[in-house]
Amino acid sequence: xxxxxxxxxxxxxxxxxxxxxxxxxxxxxxxxxxxxxxxxxxxxxxxxxxxxxxxxxxxxxxxxxxxxxxxxxxxxxxxxxxxxxxxxxxxxxxxxxxxxxxxxxxxxxxxxxxxxxxxxxxxxxxxxxxxxxxxxxxxxxxxxxxxxxxxxxxxxxxxxxxxxxxxxxxxxxxxxxxxxxxxxxxxxxxxxxxxxxxxxxxxxxxxxxxxxxxxxxxxxxxxxxxxxxxxxxxxxxxxxxxxxxxxxxxxxxxxxxxxxxxxxxxxxxxxxxxxxxxxxxxxxxxxxxxxxxxxxxxxxxxxxxxxxxxxxx
Amino acid sequence: xxxxxxxxxxxxxxxxxxxxxxxxxxxxxxxxxxxxxxxxxxxxxxxxxxxxxxxxxxxxxxxxxxxxxxxxxxxxxxxxxxxxxxxxxxxxxxxxxxxxxxxxxxxxxxxxxxxxxxxxxxxxxxxxxxxxxxxxxxxxxxxxxxxxxxxxxxxxxxxxxxxxxxxxxxxxxxxxxxxxxxxxxxxxxxxxxxxxxxxxxxxxxxxxxxxxxxxxxxxxxxxxxxxxxxxxxxxxxxxxxxxxxxxxxxxxxxxxxxxxxxxxxxxxxxxxxxxxxxxxxxxxxxxxxxxxxxxxxxxxxxxxxxxxxxxxxxxxxxxxxxxxxxx
Numbered sequence: 317x318x319x320x321x322x323x324x325x326x327x328x329x330x331x332x333x334x335x336x337x338x339x340x341x342x343x344x345x346x347x348x349x350x351x352x353x354x355x356x357x358x359x360x361x362x363x364x365x366x367x368x369x370x371x372x373x374x375x376x377x378x379x380x381x382x383x384x385x386x387x388x389x390x391x392x393x394x395x396x397x398x399x400x401x402x403x404x405x406x407x408x409x410x411x412x413x414x415x416x417x418x419x420x421x422x423x424x425x426x427x428x429x430x431x432x433x434x435x436x437x438x439x440x441x442x443x444x445x446x447x448x449x450x451x452x453x454x455x456x457x458x459x460x461x462x463x464x465x466x467x468x469x470x471x472x473x474x475x476x477x478x479x480x481x482x483x484x485x486x487x488x489x490x491x492x493x494x495x496x497x498x499x500x501x502x503x504x505x506x507x508x509x510x511x512x513x514x515x516x517x518x519x520x521x522x523x524x525x526x527x528x529x530x531x532x533x534x535x536x537x538x539x540x541x542x543x544x545x546x547x548x549x550x551x552x553x554x555x556x557x558x559x560x561x562x563x564x565x566x567x568x569x570x571x572x573x574x575x576x577x578x579x580x581x582x583x584x585x586x587x588x589x590x591x592x593x594x595x596x597x598x599x600x601x602x603x604x605x606x607x608x609x610x611x612x613x614x615x616x617x618x619x620x621x622x623x624x625x626x627x628x629x
Numbered sequence: 630x631x632x633x634x635x636x637x638x639x640x641x642x643x644x645x646x647x648x649x650x651x652x653x654x655x656x657x658x659x660x661x662x663x664x665x666x667x668x669x670x671x672x673x674x675x676x677x678x679x680x681x682x683x684x685x686x687x688x689x690x691x692x693x694x695x696x697x698x699x700x701x702x703x704x705x706x707x708x709x710x711x712x713x714x715x716x717x718x719x720x721x722x723x724x725x726x727x728x729x730x731x732x733x734x735x736x737x738x739x740x741x742x743x744x745x746x747x748x749x750x751x752x753x754x755x756x757x758x759x760x761x762x763x764x765x766x767x768x769x770x771x772x773x774x775x776x777x778x779x780x781x782x783x784x785x786x787x788x789x790x791x792x793x794x795x796x797x798x799x800x801x802x803x804x805x806x807x808x809x810x811x812x813x814x815x816x817x818x819x820x821x822x823x824x825x826x827x828x829x830x831x832x833x834x835x836x837x838x839x840x841x842x843x844x845x846x847x848x849x850x851x852x853x854x855x856x857x858x859x860x861x862x863x864x865x866x867x868x869x870x871x872x873x874x875x876x877x878x879x880x881x882x883x884x885x886x887x888x889x890x891x892x893x894x895x896x897x898x899x900x901x902x903x904x905x906x907x908x909x910x911x912x913x914x915x916x917x918x919x920x921x922x923x924x925x926x927x928x929x930x931x932x933x934x935x936x937x938x939x940x941x942x943x944x945x946x947x948x949x950x951x952x953x954x955x956x
Contacts, residue, residue, distance in 0.1 A: 327776065418784040422807060423757055429750030430759050433925075435916065439760040442917035443910045447903040450654030457925040459742040481806030482746060578771040585767045592766040593759065594777040600757070602782040 317619050321361035323381075328368035328390045332608035336366065339612070355380045364388060364615055369548075369595065370577070372396030378405065388614045390607055392416055392471075392598075393548060394628060395521040402629050409629035410614040414470065415606040416598035421474030423597050424516055424546045425482075427570030428463075430591040431542050432456045432514075437588040459483055464512030466505060466528060467519025467547070468494055475516055487512055490519070505529075509536035514544060521548035531556040534566050542568045546597050549575040558583050561590060572597050644668040645944050646685050647712075650701070651692035657714070659933045663690070667940065679704070688712060688943060690936060691721065699725040710949075712939045714932050716740045716796065716923060717873055718953050719846040727955050734939040737951030738795050739931035740923035745799030747922035748841050748871045751895025752788075752804075754916045755867050756781045761913035778913075781865075781892070784808035789837030791830060791853060792844020792872065793819060800841050812836060815844065830854070834861035839869065846873035856881045865892040871922045874900040883908050886915060897922045 322340040324333065336342045343362070348354040355377075362381050365373045369391040375398045378384060386408040387397055394411055402409050430436055433455045441447060463479045465472045465488040476486045476499060487500035489508040494501070502508040505528055509515050515537050519525050529543065529552040537543060543566060545552055554575040560566040561584065568589035574580050577595055584590050598607065613625045647663065649671040663669055670682050686705045690712045691697055697711055699722045710732040711721055718735050726733050754760050757780040765777055788804050790797045790813040801811045801824060812825040814833045819826070827833035830853055834840060840862060844850050854868060854877040862868070868891065870877050879900040885891040886909065893914035899905050902920055909915050938950040 418808060419782055422753060422783045423759075425807075426750065426753030426757055426759050429746060430754060430763075433747055433750055433921075435750050435754050435918065436760045436763040438918040438921055439754075439916050440764070442905055442919050445907075445910075447905065447919045449903045450652065452919070452921060452924050454924050454926045454929060455921070457743050457927040458746050460927075478803075478806050481803045483742075578775070580766055580771065582769075585769075591759065591763050593762040594766055594771045596757065596762055596777055596780065599777065599779050600782040601779045604779055 317616070319361075320363050320619060321358060321383075322364045322366060322615065323358075323362045324366045325373070325377075326368050326371040328366075328370075329604050329608045331605055332366070332390060332611060335608060335612050336615075339616070340364070359383070364618070366390060366611060366615075367396060369393060369396070373402070374398050375401045378402065378407065386410070386615065386618045388611045388618075390611050393520055395548060395550075399629055407629070408618060408624060408627060410611075410624055410626045411628055412607040412610045413626055415610065416603050417470045417474050419600050419603045420471045420518075420546050420597040421478055423572060423593075424471075424475045424518070424544055424570075425478045427544050427546065427572065427591055427593070428479075428514055428516075428542065429458055431544070431568040431570040431589065432458050432461075434588060436591050458514075461513040462487065462511065464488065464502075464508040464515045465499075466490075466508070466515065466517050466551075467525075468497065468499070469518070469520070471546070472516075472518040473497075475518060484514075505533055506536050509533045509541070512537070513540065514542045516544040517547040517551045519547055519551070521550055526550050527553040529553060529557070531560070534560045537566060539565055540567045542566075542570065544570045546572045549573040549577060554581060561587060645688070646670055646682060647940060648672070648682065648686045648689045648705070649692065650689050650695055650697060652695045655692045655695055657692050658929070659936075662933065662937070663940075666937075688940060690714070690940070694720040697721040702726065702729065702731065710734070710939075710943050712936055712943070713953075714936055716744065717845055719873060719875075723953070723955050732943070732949060733953040733955055734935075734949050734951045735953050736923075736932055737935045739935045740928050741795040741799050743925045743928040744796045744843065744871050744922040745803060747897060747918075748796075748800050748843065748869050748895075749803050749807075751869050751871070751897065751916050751918065752839060752841070752867065753783060755869070755893040755895040755914065756783050756786075758913055760916050764913075785810075786838040787812065787836060788839045788841060789813065789827070789833040790824075791815075791833070791840055791842045791876075792850075793822065793824075794844070796843040796871070797841070798822075800843060804841075809839075816849075830858050831861045834858045834866070837862065838865065839867045842868065842870040842872045842876050844872055844876065846875055851875055852878040854878065854882070856885075859885045859891055862891060864890050867891075867893045867895070869895040871897045874898040874902060879906065886912060 323343045325345045363385045365387045367389040373387045388410045459482045463484045468488045468490045558581045570591045572593045647667040687709045713735045716736045788809045793813040793815045883906045895916040897918040
């Protein structure tokens with residue numbers, strides 16, 4: 317397989333880079349300054365693309381690589397891959413489901429606790445050396461609060477199970493009701509937001525879920541409500557979110573993703589009721605290795621004409 | 630009008646006296662509620678009345694961790710109960726209470742959930758670098774530095790709970806839902822608990838990736854997390870402390886962290902609060918918190934109920950709601 321050209325479009329894991337270069341002829345797209353020239357030169361040798369949450373394969377890139385057979389993404393979300401185009405051209409697409417479910421669900425709960433209990437603010441306070449005994453603020457307890465989840469897929473269910481251990485009533489919104497689950501279903505996001513204390517975005521990003529958190533939803537959640545986003549940045553109308561937080565119309569937010577990553581609205585930097593993370597939902601040593609192994613496994617299976625491990629298209 | 634207020638005054642005088650013991654920096658929000666049933670006497674507000682009340686005080690309400698020394702106890706010969714409002718009662722001279730037969734109550738379960746969820750929050754924060762990640766983003770480093778260093782997975786971790794009381798049990802219930810396996814150490818094995826028991830903390834540490842310290846501070850538990858325990862826990866191990874600072878040998882902990890001989894820590898309590906070792910301020914694998922695990926609106930509402938219920942029970946000669954076993 318050493319002659320097979322594999323194009324990695326963005327950096328994601330050093331381990332993955334090492335393992336890929338042992339097996340394939342690996343090109344790291346981000347190291348080439350003239351991308352157009354690179355594509356021209358290598359268009360006939362690249363048979364696979366390895367994408368990630370930050371970059372994948374859009375229509376233009378797919379069209380410019382006539383020998384492309386497979387897009388293996390180092391992510392569960394495939395919003396950066398033109399799935400319709402891939403389907404039309406018979407290009408296979410894989411993602412890395414399941415292995416990151418626990419980490420993302422853990423982080424969602426971590427964000428809830430960090431926002432409600434002001435963990436980051438506390439840590440900043442102690443590190444500033446200003447801690448004085450008797451100087452305290454009361455925070456809000458998580459245990460028992462109502463958690464609303466948008467998108468009850470693997471990650472959403474993982475969050476629900478964890479929140480249940482904190483005695484939280486769970487409700488959810490998704491396209492269709494899941495009658496096998498005992499959680500309360502709302503057929504629209506607005507009703508869900510009006511009836512929960514903490515709203516967690518855990519659905520895939522599609523045209524329908526773009527800005528699913530808009531001004532109305534934020535106002536329905538209200539000045540005591542907390543928004544958690546561990547999905548994708550464009551799920552949330554970020555301009556509206558920022559103004560709601562600055563105006564005190566929303567109680568707090570825990571954000572692992574942003575609309576224009578790695579850029580984060582600077583207005584948020586001074587707020588103590590927000591927690592801002594650099595997209596680390598699946599960012600653990602253990603899980604990134606499992607994800608890399610799935611990407612490699614999918615590519616090997618494809619080129620050995622075996623069934624793919626985690627096919628999407 | 631004069632008569633009425635005299636009447637009120639008289640009525641108040643007839644209510645049982647409760648001495649409020651607090652540090653000047655501590656206050657409590659439900660004085661008005663207590664005043665409807667008790668005649669509150671706060672020596673900080675009226676020091677001139679100490680002699681007057683000396684022989685009539687049977688109950689002390691202790692606000693937060695205000696120290697109750699043997700000298701203070703000796704001042705009130707008729708004292709029968711100290712109603713505490715904290716989970717730990719290491720600030721109360723229990724030996725003297727035992728000698729005098731004075732009952733002591735604590736927060737009971739009022740703080741357990743808040744403290745337990747805080748422990749879970751500190752653990753996720755320490756493993757997944759939440760506070761450090763937030764610091765990274767706020768410093769504007771993301772666009773410059775690119776990828777943020779990876780954290781560690783919580784699922785599958787072996788969590789050892791030091792002190793399986795009401796807080797420890799709540800921690801165990803929560804972490805089980807994250808796919809952690811639970812084991813514990815406490816003075817005695819608890820027959821109704823399904824988790825493996827280790828009689829020695831060192832043995833628990835050898836078999837754990839994480840230690841959550843939430844036992845009471847007593848002579849036997851002082852520095853229960855010492856050098857040997859940290860060595861047994863090992864270089865990827867994480868220590869969470871929501872109990873008391875003195876449960877951990879802080880000097881050793883700092884050294885272990887500086888030398889990278891332990892993986893990380895989440896600390897809500899310290900040996901000499903509010904002093905925190907400066908060496909910790911620059912570490913991203915450490916989360917620091919100013920003793921706030923129990924400080925939620927909800928637990929403050931719950932503690933009022935517990936204090937009121939204990940006072941009521943005492944003055945009605947009924948069983949106390951949350952007595953401290955003082956053997």
